[in-house]
Amino acid sequence: MDNDISVIAKKMKNLFVTERKKYIIQNEDGSYTWINKNLNDEMIDLHLGRKRTYGIFCGAELTKFISFDVDIPSKEVVQSIYQVLNQIGISSEFIHTSWSGTKGYHVDVYFSSTIGYPKMVQLYNYVAYKVLQIHSDIDKDKIECRPSPTQGLKLPLGINRKNKDEKSNICWYVNDELKPIETLDYILNIKPIDINQIRAIIKRLPTIESENISKHKPIAKTDLSKSASHNKKIKTGETLSSLENLFKNGIRQKGTRHKSLLKLAIWLNTRNHRRESCEEILRNWMRNQKKEYYDTPLEICYKEISRIVEGVYSKNIVLGKGKTKTKIAVSRNDLLTIHQYPKKFHKTINAIFIQNALQMKMVNFI
Structure with a gap:
């Protein structure tokens, strides 16, 4: 009993x-x-x-x-x-x-x-x-x-x-x-x-990175240049701690909602979450944000989350490590996607992404 x-x-x-x-x-x-x-x-x-x-x-x-x-x-x-x-x-x-x-x-x-x-x-x-x-x-x-x-x-x-x-x-x-x-x-x-x-x-234990798990075999150093076209690693001044704090504490000022969602999507992909799981997590996160920090209706936010997750996972964008700290970079196609959003968001988003988007050619693996 x-x-x-x-x-x-x-x-x-x-x-x-x-x-x-x-x-x-x-x-x-x-x-x-x-x-x-x-x-x-x-x-x-x-x-x-x-x-x-x-x-x-x-x-x-x-x-x-x-x-x-x-x-x-x-x-x-x-x-x-x-x-x-x-x-x-x-x-x-x-x-x-x-x-x-x-x-x-x-x-x-x-x-x-x-x-x-x-x-x-x-x-x-x-x-x-x-x-x-x-x-x-x-x-x-x-x-x-x-x-x-x-x-x-x-x-x-x-x-x-x-x-x-x-x-x-x-x-x-x-x-x-x-x-x-x-x-x-x-x-x-x-x-x-x-x-x-x-x-x-x-x-x-030897260190095994998550991308090696998906390939079922180690990636040799000589293979990195070939693999770079499949996985985009971006160096960022954000620390894992700061991203965890963002996830836990949420947005704290207007104009940061879209940037925060993009950062968190990349962070979740880096942590090996599935695409569907990432979208569900971000939807739940968005529902819990304080209304005083954003004006966009939730239904539109959900559509943006779907687009962000699609972009991050289709290009397999993940965080990388490096001594040089730079802002998160996205491709020209990402910028064109961003410009589909209302004009009132362009200034904030462009200030964050344009400079590094034009500079990004190939980035290092973790």
């Missing part, structure tokens, strides 16, 4: 929650709503009681765990993730898998304390790269990195409301054969990996 819900909820909170100021709730049709309010303990109780379904974000800087979000019902892919994690020193006793409630799995490793978000992404990049070498027929988008400061992850042991089949819509943890372990008590036996051990493991 399962323990008291409050005991289970406390363990779940300790394993998952680093960010309480925002969360997602799953609607009855399976879609999600982003809520910029505090996640409280009562909500976790409701989740475990299957009265609501909630998801969490990690903080902008820290996370307590890593989850490989496998978007296909493949036992072989899950086993390969275990295999790679074992090879780098993470024992299976620290790896726990749960059913997503529809068609995939979440393969998790929990840490005894928080680690820096970039370190967690480094671990994900290496493991995903190795797994995709084994399963070269699988698209990289089928194994996603969670948690994220910008994409919610549904908590386990609740209901996936997109699936209306009561026999299969509970997100149970599963055993080695991926059969559901139909008890909430399982979570009480989860032991996080020691923080010093996981830090040492990540420190030993």
Whole structure:
């Protein structure tokens, strides 16, 4: 018999929650709503009681765990993730898998304390790269990195409301054969990996960039010039911290809405978000902006977001690193696209983009 819900909820909170100021709730049709309010303990109780379904974000800087979000019902892919994690020193006793409630799995490793978000992404990049070498027929988008400061992850042991089949819509943890372990008590036996051990493991890993994951093989230095036509890396004076602050705090003065949306679209693409996810995130972000800082109706903002995301993802524009700080650059075609907007926006947008757009020929990879 399962323990008291409050005991289970406390363990779940300790394993998952680093960010309480925002969360997602799953609607009855399976879609999600982003809520910029505090996640409280009562909500976790409701989740475990299957009265609501909630998801969490990690903080902008820290996370307590890593989850490989496998978007296909493949036992072989899950086993390969275990295999790679074992090879780098993470024992299976620290790896726990749960059913997503529809068609995939979440393969998790929990840490005894928080680690820096970039370190967690480094671990994900290496493991995903190795797994995709084994399963070269699988698209990289089928194994996603969670948690994220910008994409919610549904908590386990609740209901996936997109699936209306009561026999299969509970997100149970599963055993080695991926059969559901139909008890909430399982979570009480989860032991996080020691923080010093996981830090040492990540420190030993070679750096694998996200674009290499999509190609399933390393990019040699001699190949960079050939690859530059496919991926546009732009150097920017913006830091990741400033972009995270922009995402968290929103626009703070008039005339910056379009520029901010473009920066955030590039930032999200750099973080390996899918195009559809990027557009959804930016729509949610725009809905939460204060009306005093922009005049454009939301419906028009949404259309602009679609155009911005289309431009960024079709050209695969991402942030690059470099000692020389310059403004974000766009191509001449981007400028022509910008000039489709009302004239009142041209002066602000042109001041930001024209100078560097004419100078951009080829840029360095991260």
